[in-house]
Amino acid sequence: MTTIRIEGLHKSYGGFEAVHDVSFTAEPGKVVGLLGPNGAGKSTTLHVLLGLARAGAGTATFDDRRYAELEHPAQVVGALLDAGGLHPGRTGRDHLRVHAAASRLPGRRVDEVLAAVGMTPAADRRVRTYSLGMKQRLGIATALLGRPQVLVLDEPANGLDPAGMRWLRELLRSFADDGGTVLLASHVLGEVAQVADDLVVIGQGRVVAAGALDELVTTDRSLEDVYLDLTAATEGVR
Numbered sequence: 001m002t003t004i005r006i007e008g009l010h011k012s013y014g015g016f017e018a019v020h021d022v023s024f025t026a027e028p029g030k031v032v033g034l035l036g037p038n039g040a041g042k043s044t045t046l047h048v049l050l051g052l053a054r055a056g057a058g059t060a061t062f063d064d065r066r067y068a069e070l071e072h073p074a075q076v077v078g079a080l081l082d083a084g085g086l087h088p089g090r091t092g093r094d095h096l097r098v099h100a101a102a103s104r105l106p107g108r109r110v111d112e113v114l115a116a117v118g119m120t121p122a123a124d125r126r127v128r129t130y131s132l133g134m135k136q137r138l139g140i141a142t143a144l145l146g147r148p149q150v151l152v153l154d155e156p157a158n159g160l161d162p163a164g165m166r167w168l169r170e171l172l173r174s175f176a177d178d179g180g181t182v183l184l185a186s187h188v189l190g191e192v193a194q195v196a197d198d199l200v201v202i203g204q205g206r207v208v209a210a211g212a213l214d215e216l217v218t219t220d221r222s223l224e225d226v227y228l229d230l231t232a233a234t235e236g237v238r
């Protein structure tokens with residue numbers, strides 16, 4: 001079981017501060033929704049957490065270890081950032097084989113994760129023939145390869161059909177119920193409302209609210225009401 005801890009995180013690009021003093025925790029057994037308008041700093045936070053960008057100050061860790069300090073990162077964290085990052089000429093199966101080999105995972109995991117995301121029938125087709133939703137499923141399969149304790153997902157519902165959305169929701173719920181930690185950045189409020197335990201709302205690089213979903217959202221205030229109130233002052237890209 002692994003806790004994600006973001007503490008006092010700052011990240012600037014040139015003179016522009018994309019993330020300002022962001023702190024929050026994602027605990028095992030929880031799905032944590034990371035919400036915020038376009039350009040709020042969600043992806044930047046995830047990039048720092050995953051070692052793809054360097055923090056100006058503060059830390060982003062998995063049980064107090066930075067990504068770069070993880071001995072077997074694929075077994076700690078599975079990530080889905082951008083479904084566009086797939087090699088178009090490779091088949092889905094080959095894409096997974098390459099990742100499995102790079103992380104020294106047994107080849108049989110490839111068939112297991114293909115089945116887990118419902119992509120077995122399309123496994124031997126080239127990625128360029130996949131729909132957006134199929135690419136998302138392949139990305140989720142890649143994230144699951146190492147049987148990680150944590151999933152970090154940026155807009156995973158993008159392109160999924162209603163059945164796919166439900167499948168994803170059930171996957172995330174059962175992952176968390178088994179003791180996993182899920183950090184889910186999304187714009188699809190309805191999706192987040194149905195699956196998240198906790199919410200972190202970011203506006204213009206700062207945390208504007210954090211807490212349990214059922215404390216922030218009540219019967220007479222939907223997640224959309226809460227979200228739009230919280231982010232009204234930070235509306236519009238910077």
Ligand SMILES: Nc1ncnc2c1ncn2[C@@H]1O[C@H](COP(=O)(O)OP(=O)(O)OP(=O)(O)O)[C@@H](O)[C@H]1O
Pocket residue numbers: 013018036037038039040041042043044045238
């Ligand atoms: N590599 C970069 N160079 C310069 N500026 C960047 C870079 N990456 C992000 N930014 C800026 O940092 C800010 C935060 O961007 P980020 O991608 O983290 O937002 P986001 O909350 O994920 O937005 P979205 O919902 O639109 O994906 C934006 O103003 C963006 O233009």
